[in-house]
Amino acid sequence: NMDKIRLRLTEAIAVAQDNGILVNKAALAAKLWPDSLPSTQRSNLVNLLNGSTTRPEVAQVRILCSELGCTADELFGIRPFAVRGITLKGQETA
Numbered sequence: 001n002m003d004k005i006r007l008r009l010t011e012a013i014a015v016a017q018d019n020g021i022l023v024n025k026a027a028l029a030a031k032l033w034p035d036s037l038p039s040t041q042r043s044n045l046v047n048l049l050n051g052s053t054t055r056p057e058v059a060q061v062r063i064l065c066s067e068l069g070c071t072a073d074e075l076f077g078i079r080p081f082a083v084r085g086i087t088l089k090g091q092e093t094a
Helices: 009-018 025-032 038-050 058-068
Strands: none
Touching: 009 038, 009 058, 025 038, 025 058
16 A cells, blocks of 8 residues: 555664663653543554554654654655764753
């Protein structure tokens, strides 16, 4: 199915951690779905992680790239992830 897009989110999170970014999945889910209940945020994130979500919203891709320090090309598997060896300051983990 050409419409199904699988984000390389698990890899993006691992690379972010290699780059010194503390990734809090609950906080990430809250930023992606701010109007949803925490239980819904969690299940939505699981669906995004396992590839069940076929069409992520552009705003969500922007949030993921910002939070994980990656590019959309990396997230969509167009280019390989780069380990940047930097620590992004001011990452909120609450």
